[in-house]
Amino acid sequence: xxDTDLDLEPADDAPPGTGSLRWxxxxxxxxxxxxxxxxxxxxxxxxxxxxEPAFGGDFTLVAPDGSAVTRADIADKxxxxxxxxxxxxxxxxxxxxxxxxxxxxxxxxxxxxxxxFVSVDPGHDKPAAIGEYVSLFETPILGxxxxxxxxxxxxxGFGVYVKQVPQPGGDYTIxxxxxxxxxxxxxxxxxxxxxGEPEKTGIEKLRLMLD
Amino acid sequence: MKRTVLSISLLAGLGTxxxxxxxxxxxxxxxxxxxxxxxxxxxxxxxGFATIANTGTVDDRLVSAASxxxxxxxxxxxxxxxxxxRMRQLTDGIAVPAGQTVMLKPGSLHVMFIGLKxxxxxxxxxxxxxxxxxxxxxxxxFAVQPVGAMGPGGRHGGH
Numbered sequence: 287x288x289d290t291d292l293d294l295e296p297a298d299d300a301p302p303g304t305g306s307l308r309w310x311x312x313x314x315x316x317x318x319x320x321x322x323x324x325x326x327x328x329x330x331x332x333x334x335x336x337x338e339p340a341f342g343g344d345f346t347l348v349a350p351d352g353s354a355v356t357r358a359d360i361a362d363k364x365x366x367x368x369x370x371x372x373x374x375x376x377x378x379x380x381x382x383x384x385x386x387x388x389x390x391x392x393x394x395x396x397x398x399x400x401x402x403f404v405s406v407d408p409g410h411d412k413p414a415a416i417g418e419y420v421s422l423f424e425t426p427i428l429g430x431x432x433x434x435x436x437x438x439x440x441x442x443g444f445g446v447y448v449k450q451v452p453q454p455g456g457d458y459t460i461x462x463x464x465x466x467x468x469x470x471x472x473x474x475x476x477x478x479x480x481x482g483e484p485e486k487t488g489i490e491k492l493r494l495m496l497d
Numbered sequence: 498m499k500r501t502v503l504s505i506s507l508l509a510g511l512g513t514x515x516x517x518x519x520x521x522x523x524x525x526x527x528x529x530x531x532x533x534x535x536x537x538x539x540x541x542x543x544x545g546f547a548t549i550a551n552t553g554t555v556d557d558r559l560v561s562a563a564s565x566x567x568x569x570x571x572x573x574x575x576x577x578x579x580x581x582x583r584m585r586q587l588t589d590g591i592a593v594p595a596g597q598t599v600m601l602k603p604g605s606l607h608v609m610f611i612g613l614k615x616x617x618x619x620x621x622x623x624x625x626x627x628x629x630x631x632x633x634x635x636x637x638x639f640a641v642q643p644v645g646a647m648g649p650g651g652r653h654g655g656h
Contacts, residue, residue: 372537375544375610376575377582379534380603383645415539422537422644447581454588455569457611464582481577482604 340473342367343443347404347430350417355430361473364495365400368466369446371407372419377464377481379422385466385479386425388489398496404440405431406448406462468495525553526593526632532649533610533639535619543567543617545608545625545639546649549591550598558630559599560590564639566623568612575605593629603647617641 346356366385370378382403389396403420405411408431411419416429431437441448446463453459464481468491476495479488531547551557562570572587591606593599601607608625610617617623622638629635642650 372540373542374582374584375534375542375573376584376603376607379544379644380647383643386645412539415537418537418539422535451583451585453586459584461581461583463580464577465580480580481582 341444341469341475342440342467345432345436345440345443347432347436347440348413350413350420350429352413355428357473360400360402360428363398363400364468364470364476365402366466366468366479366492366495367402367404367444369404369406369441369444369448369462370464371405371460371462372411372415373407374460374462381464381466381481382420382423382427384485384488386423386427388485388492389425391485391489392492392496395493395496399492401425401427403427403429404437405429406437406441406446407460408432408434408437468492470495470497526551526557526629526635528627528635528637530649531625531637531639532646533617533623533641534646535641535644536613536617538616540616541611541613543610543613544573544603545570545610545623546601546603547608547637547639548598548600549593549627551593551595553632554595555631556595557593557632558590559593559627560630561628562608562625563628564610564623564625566614566617567610568614569610570625571609571611573607573609575607577604590630619643 340357340361342357344357346354349355368378368381368385370381372378382401385401389399389401403416405416411431413429413431416431420427420429432440437448440446444467447461448463449461450458451461466479466488468476468478470476477491479491527550529548529550531545533543533545536543549559559572562572564570572591573584574587575582575584577583586609587606591599591601599606610623619641621641623641625637625639627635627637640649642648
């Protein structure tokens with residue numbers, strides 16, 4: 287490319303003694319590199335503050351009062367997020383009640399993070415109903431849901447498995463990931479709490495998330 | 498709904514009568530520590546748990562359950578599979594082998610109240626009729642506990 291003998295109009299500010307085409311190619315190459323870098327950085331940083339990408343990515347969901355809640359709206363604090371559905375009679379209430387107990391055990395530190403429950407059953411759980419459900423646990427829990435597309439986005443972001451399974455009689459149940467994801471103040475994954483994990487361990491993990 | 502329970506009891510009673518007439522030993526099944534979790538007004542389903550002991554010498558099976566508070570009571574199992582919760586209806590019921598105790602407890606087997614007619618309130622007792630293949634019907638009150646409970650709680654839990 288450099289040995290081209292094409293004769294182009296020299297730019298006004300072309301450095302003397304340099305082939306103008308070579309100069310322009312380098313300039314273009316530089317611009318391309320910068321654009322690529324910016325695009326890449328932009329795609330990595332679109333969901334959270336800090337240098338690291340936010341775990342789970344961006345999302346927009348619906349609060350019990352029907353208002354939209356984005357990740358940015360809740361990113362002022364670390365959060366423990368759990369995916370389930372209100373017709374789940376066992377694992378979901380067990381997990382949310384356990385989180386409520388762990389928060390209580392943390393004393394004043396318990397106020398430094400949010401508990402977020404995302405219903406993955408948009409066909410059944412309406413926003414107001416989710417608000418009623420989370421109020422059973424006697425600690426502030428943000429109960430969210432969304433459209434199928436909104437839920438798919440957050441499920442994919444967090445790597446959450448959700449599958450509707452038909453039941454005899456025409457109803458369905460939902461297989462779903464039962465872990466609690468702990469997101470620290472920088473939006474990074476600080477850990478997970480598995481179903482059945484001792485609350486003592488969970489409390490330590492919540493402390494690490496708060497550090 | 499009382500009619501439903503009565504009719505189910507009646508059917509179950511008819512079912513077991515021939516067994517007794519045939520001279521087989523009466524299996525002994527007892528249900529204790531029955532409890533359920535409270536539910537929010539909008540929740541249409543709820544979970545119940547109990548301890549089922551078969552002190553007899555013949556295997557038995559919990560085949561169905563019914564309650565006036567729900568349009569249906571199903572028998573369910575819950576399992577964890579690679580971090581994924583899977584809940585399934587047990588259409589064949591729950592085996593209660595001779596001399597053994599089966600625990601319906603959080604994270605495992607449970608009865609599921611489907612189509613609750615009113616929310617389950619803590620302190621309330623929910624009447625449930627359990628039907629066993631051999632022992633026939635056993636009526637038990639499920640004591641409703643706070644949603645965070647992991648067991649029957651206070652002294653009112655057992656029946």
